[in-house]
Amino acid sequence: xxxxxxxxxxxxWSKAAIVPGIIAIGPMLPGTxxxxxxxxxxxAQKNLTLxxxxxxxxxxxxxxxxxxxxxxxxxxxxxxxxATLALLTLTVNIRFFLMSATxxxxxxxxxxxxxxxxxxxxxxxxxxxxMRYRDHGGADASFYLGGGIVLYxxxxxxxxxxxxxxxxxxxxxxxxxxxxxxxFYAAMLVPAWKGPRRAIPWVVSGVVALAVHWLVPGWWFIIxxxxxxxxxxxxxxxxxxxxxxxxxx
Amino acid sequence: xxEFLRSDVxxxxxxxxxxxxxxxxxxxxxxxxxxxxxRVRRMLxxxxxxxxxxxxxxxxxxxxxxxxxxxxxxxxxTIIRRNDFIAVITGMAVAAAARALGFGG
Numbered sequence: 118x119x120x121x122x123x124x125x126x127x128x129x130w131s132k133a134a135i136v137p138g139i140i141a142i143g144p145m146l147p148g149t150x151x152x153x154x155x156x157x158x159x160x161a162q163k164n165l166t167l168x169x170x171x172x173x174x175x176x177x178x179x180x181x182x183x184x185x186x187x188x189x190x191x192x193x194x195x196x197x198x199x200a201t202l203a204l205l206t207l208t209v210n211i212r213f214f215l216m217s218a219t220x221x222x223x224x225x226x227x228x229x230x231x232x233x234x235x236x237x238x239x240x241x242x243x244x245x246x247x248m249r250y251r252d253h254g255g256a257d258a259s260f261y262l263g264g265g266i267v268l269y270x271x272x273x274x275x276x277x278x279x280x281x282x283x284x285x286x287x288x289x290x291x292x293x294x295x296x297x298x299x300x301f302y303a304a305m306l307v308p309a310w311k312g313p314r315r316a317i318p319w320v321v322s323g324v325v326a327l328a329v330h331w332l333v334p335g336w337w338f339i340i341x342x343x344x345x346x347x348x349x350x351x352x353x354x355x356x357x358x359x360x361x362x363x364x365x366x
Numbered sequence: 367x368x369e370f371l372r373s374d375v376x377x378x379x380x381x382x383x384x385x386x387x388x389x390x391x392x393x394x395x396x397x398x399x400x401x402x403x404x405r406v407r408r409m410l411x412x413x414x415x416x417x418x419x420x421x422x423x424x425x426x427x428x429x430x431x432x433x434x435x436x437x438x439x440x441x442x443x444t445i446i447r448r449n450d451f452i453a454v455i456t457g458m459a460v461a462a463a464a465r466a467l468g469f470g471g
Contacts, residue, residue, distance in 0.1 A: 144454055145450075145454075169379075172376065194375065203384075203385050216390075217390055219414070220393075293459060296454075296461045299422045299433065301453070303438075309418075322415070322419045327427065346417075346419065350408045350412030351409040351412075
């Protein structure tokens, strides 16, 4: 995931990368389905209608933020309660800001009308898969878009069976559904390993995230940790040019 | 549930969508005004790993031993097999099995 400093090709569109892009997000699909079903079940318990749930799936399109918001869904939606939900959503989803920032060097040569709508499909899984593809020299924007569209529609429909089967899904933890995202993250971290020096920002990120999680209520720890990691990487000196000890695959 | 789409719920979703869309577009937009120097390049390169760790580590620590163990199992499988799919299934299966056996968390 850690891109080298060789210049990479500008973005282009071709049909060739659509299927590889879908295959790359394939491991996400069962987990996304399970996560969406658990979310649908939660919504049923909170007395949202199925139509409302589907509107939320289609528009907010941020699994973790939706979960967090609906878990703390108020009985009465006062303006203050809506503002609280908005702030909660922002603290969970502000990481998308950082993700779309990393896509600029790749997508920046595309016309705005192609690039900005593409950014609406930024998710953890789709973005991580696209970053890994880019890291290996890929430039075909269809890779990102193909996977992103499949993830979007999988998520869109995943809540329906969960909503209808809510009674059976009252404890999604029983099936390990809460491990879907952490396990996928962990799997993505392994190939990103490029030696201890490149992992220093990760340690900074982890320490700051744990501290903020402990000290500050809510979900600020994600953005605080991620920004600290990136800033620490910026403050570190450029590594000595040398032959890479282990070229990653 | 007399109403199909309640207007107050729709307003809440609209506000949540607005902040999420702003997040998704904002980073890309801002980087149009940032010169990608080697320093900025290093910061961008460090982001994937940093976001992963920041999002997952507190959740893992908070989740207790079962979650930590399941994540470690997923990483071990990834090191051996380099297969994301098997890693996710392993993480879920280990947690589900541990909880079925009566381990909390």
